[in-house]
Amino acid sequence: MTTPSLTSEYASLDPLRTRIRTHRLYSETDDDVNTSVIDVLRLAGSEQLIDIGCGTSEFLALLAERGHAGQLCGLDASHSAAAARLSGAVGIRATAQQIPARDGTWDCLTARHMLYHLDDPLGALREFRRVVRCGGTVCVVVNHARACARTRDLVAAVSARYGFREPPGMLNHDVDSDTVPAMMRDVFGNAEVRSFDNALVIPQPEPAIRFAESLFAFCGVTPGATGYSEVRAEVEAELRRWFATNPGQPWRDPKGYRVITAIRAQALLPRWRRPLCRSGALPYLRHGDPAVGGPEQPVEPRSPAHVTATQRGLCCRGLRFGADQTAQVTNDHPSVSRPPTWTVWP
Numbered sequence: 645m646t647t648p649s650l651t652s653e654y655a656s657l658d659p660l661r662t663r664i665r666t667h668r669l670y671s672e673t674d675d676d677v678n679t680s681v682i683d684v685l686r687l688a689g690s691e692q693l694i695d696i697g698c699g700t701s702e703f704l705a706l707l708a709e710r711g712h713a714g715q716l717c718g719l720d721a722s723h724s725a726a727a728a729r730l731s732g733a734v735g736i737r738a739t740a741q742q743i744p745a746r747d748g749t750w751d752c753l754t755a756r757h758m759l760y761h762l763d764d765p766l767g768a769l770r771e772f773r774r775v776v777r778c779g780g781t782v783c784v785v786v787n788h789a790r791a792c793a794r795t796r797d798l799v800a801a802v803s804a805r806y807g808f809r810e811p812p813g814m815l816n817h818d819v820d821s822d823t824v825p826a827m828m829r830d831v832f833g834n835a836e837v838r839s840f841d842n843a844l845v846i847p848q849p850e851p852a853i854r855f856a857e858s859l860f861a862f863c864g865v866t867p868g869a870t871g872y873s874e875v876r877a878e879v880e881a882e883l884r885r886w887f888a889t890n891p892g893q894p895w896r897d898p899k900g901y902r903v904i905t906a907i908r909a910q911a912l913l914p915r916w917r918r919p920l921c922r923s924g925a926l927p928y929l930r931h932g933d934p935a936v937g938g939p940e941q942p943v944e945p946r947s948p949a950h951v952t953a954t955q956r957g958l959c960c961r962g963l964r965f966g967a968d969q970t971a972q973v974t975n976d977h978p979s980v981s982r983p984p985t986w987t988v989w990p
């Protein structure tokens with residue numbers, strides 16, 4: 645029996661395209677995840693943007709179509725990912741865990757519907773933070789835990805009857821729209837969350853069958869495996885039976901996702917350099933309002949001894965901490981021309 649893996653699942657992008665097409669054609673509320681992300685990001689159009697796990701690259705294609713002038717790059721572990729074929733974009737075959745880019749390269753990083761494929765999502769988020777510049781944005785999209793559970797449960801139940809199970813390493817069930825906001829806050833010290841609730845509403849059996857079939861690999865069922873045809877036939881029979889016994893009714897399957905954005909703080913101090921925070925939570929520095937446009941260089945105290953000094957409300961090079969843990973950038977750092985206001989977060 646051939647056991648599917650992430651590599652085999654995305655060796656062809658056809659099942660992914662079927663899922664995307666189903667969501668586009670049969671969503672109860674008119675909603676397109678690409679547009680949601682663009683709306684949330686409020687891009688100026690000049691940003692250097694990398695899309696991690698870009699898949700079909702339709703997000704990058706949409707940005708290019710809308711006249712995005714900044715560099716666009718698609719990164720994916722699958723050699724089938726389409727970014728390289730997109731005019732004006734760069735395609736990289738690499739993994740989210742090891743992005744081949746220097747620190748602070750990108751203005752904006754998106755990772756849509758891919759974090760739940762990773763064993764160590766926090767490690768990947770730290771890697772995202774590394775390659776985004778100070779003040780840049782990381783935007784992650786993750787589904788609700790029970791998104792499309794009705795169809796997934798049906799496929800899983802039929803597959804299990806034929807001895808198929810979800811292959812290890814396909815999905816990380818700890819990663820969903822409930823858990824990722826906290827992960828983002830842990831890594832970035834901030835996170836903004838927008839939820840999009842919806843449902844698939846499929847009026848005929850054929851598209852419901854095609855959608856169910858596009859989920860087979862996640863239940864360990866792959867074309868060519870012994871039992872594949874039986875699972876396929878039984879899933880089809882069950883769906884047709886449901887439509888026959890519920891005439892005029894669509895196959896409704898609730899779903900939804902969250903778009904979570906975080907700003908890479910202008911200065912995230914290494915643990916030993918972080919000042920004490922009243923709440924006991926990790927203190928991060930972030931640009932106060934008006935945001936963005938401050939110094940390009942992170943401002944750091946020079947030594948552990950100096951941190952002690954900052955905790956007492958004294959100055960360090962380029963950064964002054966008040967007794968209330970408010971920090972201000974001073975203009976005695978070479979990279980600071982105009983001192984903006986900074987605050988310790990949270």
Ligand SMILES: C[S@@+](CC[C@H](N)C(=O)[O-])C[C@H]1O[C@@H](n2cnc3c(N)ncnc32)[C@H](O)[C@@H]1O
Pocket residue numbers: 650654660664696697698699700701719720721722725738739740741755756757758761762
């Ligand atoms: C569900 S698809 C999402 C594709 C695209 N972002 C979208 O929303 O249509 C997941 C994508 O993540 C890619 N992927 C999975 N694990 C990866 C990893 N460790 N590093 C980079 N890409 C990965 C897969 O090859 C696939 O293209």
